[in-house]
Every structure is written in C-alpha cells, then in structure tokens.
Amino acid sequence: MNQIKMIKVNAIKNGTVIDHIAAGKALKVIDILTLTGNNAVMIGMNLVSNRIGKKDIVKIENRELSKEEVNSIALIAPSATLIIIKDFEVVNKTSFDMPEYVEEHIICPNPKCITNSEDIPSKFYINNAEIATARCVYCEKKYLVEDLRIKI
Ligand SMILES: [Zn+2]
Structure with a gap:
C-alpha cells in the first residue's frame, strides 16, 4: 500500500465507505482491495459504535468494489455496511451478506x-x-x- 494517500477528512465526494467493520479488521479489508494512487483512503479504527461496540471504518475515494471484493470482505467482515457515495450523498447502502x-x-x-x-x-x-x-x-x-x- 505504498502509494495510498491517507486523508483525514470525514466526507468523500465520490467513492465507497465500508462501515461497521468489526474492530481490528480494517487492515484485512484494505489487503483485499486493489488500490491505486488515485484512490485516497481513510481508515478509522476502534471507533465507538452504538451498534457493534467498537468498529473500524474504511473510506475509499473514486472507487467501487468488484463482486469478488465484496464477497471476500463479507467473509472477513460480515457485520459491515457497504455505502456508495456520489457528490457527497449516500446513493446506496447495503449490508454484506455471507457470499456463496x-x-x-x-x-x-x-x-x-x-x-x-x-x-x-x-x-x-x-x-x-x-x-x-x-x-x-x-x-x-x-x-x-x-x-x-x-x-x-
Ligand atoms: Zn485447496
């Protein structure tokens, strides 16, 4: 992950947010994603969550996930929520289901x-x-x- 820029802003304009990852699993999620220098990435770890206690969150700019990536993330972070952002708005929000x-x-x-x-x-x-x-x-x-x- 040499070329990945770490950003500290909360909102992304376009891209994908993976929320409610079980605490400690964010780096495993990053390992699954094929990222380039165009994908600014924000990782939050051990954040307080009302739903699951402590959570990790990953935000990736200018990137949607492939079916293979979604399946693999579902396997290691089945509690997570997949959020698609366009123009700072949430356009889709789904849970990860255990894949076939x-x-x-x-x-x-x-x-x-x-x-x-x-x-x-x-x-x-x-x-x-x-x-x-x-x-x-x-x-x-x-x-x-x-x-x-x-x-x-
Ligand atoms: Zn085998």
Whole structure:
C-alpha cells in the first residue's frame, strides 16, 4: 500500500465507505482491495459504535468494489455496511451478506493445493451454517471461515 494517500477528512465526494467493520479488521479489508494512487483512503479504527461496540471504518475515494471484493470482505467482515457515495450523498447502502463463493483473495491452507504451487486463483464455496465453512474447489478440503487467511 505504498502509494495510498491517507486523508483525514470525514466526507468523500465520490467513492465507497465500508462501515461497521468489526474492530481490528480494517487492515484485512484494505489487503483485499486493489488500490491505486488515485484512490485516497481513510481508515478509522476502534471507533465507538452504538451498534457493534467498537468498529473500524474504511473510506475509499473514486472507487467501487468488484463482486469478488465484496464477497471476500463479507467473509472477513460480515457485520459491515457497504455505502456508495456520489457528490457527497449516500446513493446506496447495503449490508454484506455471507457470499456463496469467494475467489482470488483467500489462501488455501492446504500446502499441497495446486493454488499454492501454481498461478491459479483460489476459489472456495461457502457453507453458511452456524459455523461457516469454506470448501476449496481444487483440493476439496473444508476449512472454518475464521481460519482462512487473505492473500496480500
Ligand atoms: Zn485447496
């Protein structure tokens, strides 16, 4: 994240706000996003939230999220709210739902999995049971969602 400018303003003109991220997870959310020098980013951590106690928040200028990014963020921050800003106005506000699958951003914990030795993007199907699990499409092993790591 070398080229990311950190800004201290509260409002962004156009872009995306990810609010109500569980405290401590904002940097994981940043790891998922492919950001360029055009995307000013504001990160707030351990802010007081009436809804979830302590929260993190990420604001990204001039950027909307891809479906893959939304799915991966939903996996690590299922309590979060996705807000789209245009001309300083909120034009859309949705919650992140647990996705059916995630692609690219998650590392398969199996060291023998082909996604770890060759340049193949990972893909997991999610079973959103009481304890969510993820099954690797390639090696077919099953993992707890909370044990998965993000590819940086
Ligand atoms: Zn695998």
